[in-house]
Amino acid sequence: MPILIFFILHWYLSLFAQTFFLHRYAAHQMFTMNKFWEKVFYVLTAIFQGSSYLSPKAYGIMHRLHHAYADTEKDPHSPKYSDNLFDMMWKTKTTYCDILHDKVSIAPKFMKGVPDWPAMDRFADRWLVRVLWGVLYTLFYMQYATAWWMYLLLPIHFLMGPVHGAIINWFAHKFGYVNFKVNDTAKNLLPLDLLMLGESYHNNHHKFGGRANFGVRWFEFDPTYPLILLFNLVGIVKLKKNNDLNYM
Template sequence: MAILIFIIILWYTGLFFQTFFLHRYAAHQTFTMSKVTERVCFVLTWVFQGSNYLSAYGYGVMHRMHHAYADTENDPHSPKYDPNLFSMMWRTKNIYQDINQKRITVADKFTKNVPQWKRFDNFASSRVSRLTWAAAYVAFFIVFATAWWQWLLLPVAFFMAPIHGVIINWFAHIYGYTNFKVKDTSKNLLPFDFLMMGESYHNNHHTHSGRANFGVKWHEIDFTYCIMVVLDKLKIIKLKKTTI
């Protein structure tokens, strides 16, 4: 039971900071926050993503490129141009690293106002950090695993963020339904998104990319947006009126 609870906590906390901080803040800037709060989010993203920490800069720039070039040869991740999901994610990893390390030239429109804390990113993305988190996960499993099959969940802990990425960037471009006609293959993967906290309303998001609430229909409840409304009321963040 402890292992299952651990995986569930990792799943939803890591996912929350991916969609809240990396996606809706770094990439789309649907809300504002103070510099101190931004730094806190950097640290919490590292804590909850652990061994698969993603930089706000690398993620934000790459995601903007995805919207600009969706399902074209320049898209960092598209099922149309990769034979399988492993090939797509490997290419995504390489592009992300090239962006994050600034090994490629990126147009200003993709980098404008994307938050970056380079010193912290270098630490959080380092091999030492990733291996330390991985060792901590293994230690937790050694102490709390009570059946052999629970060890099958260890790779999920190691690669939680890429798994989140695969679900949306691969499956939500192949399966699901559409509310809007768009030029790409984005679909709403789930009619009630209990699994991805609003991220699976992908067709909605590709239609209204600057909108903080990814849900459109009554049953499309965006749990991340619900949390954002509370944070806005508490004055921790400030939602932009044009994005609500």
């Protein structure tokens, strides 16, 4: 039971950091927050993602490139231009690292307003820090695992962020249903998205890229959106106007 609880907590906390802070805030700026809360969520992202920490700046820029060039040769992660899932994720890693370490020239429009805390990125991105997180995960399993097969979950812990990205960037461009005609292959992977906290409503998101609520139809519940509304209510974030509109 402790292993299952730990895995579920890590899955959803890491996913929340990615969808709330990296995706909806860093990449799309669907809401604003002051510098204090920005640093709070920076730290929480480093803790929740642990060994698979993704820089908000590099993620934000890369995701903007994905929307600008979806399913073209310039897309950082398109199944259309990859032989398989692992090929796509390797290309994604290469693009992400090039952006993180300033090895490529990025147009200013893709960099505007992305959160940037270089000291935190340097610390959380160190291999020693990533390995230490992996050691902590392993020690927890050594303490509480009751069967050998539980250890098969450890690689997912090590690569939690990329695993979440792979599910959406590969499968949500290949399988699912479509609410809106868009200029790419984005689909809604799950009709009720309790697994990916709303991220699987990929077709909706590609149609309304600035909308904080990824669900559109009556049955499409986005679990992250009520949290955003709560944060907006208590003053942690400020939703931009018309971000709570229903389209269908």
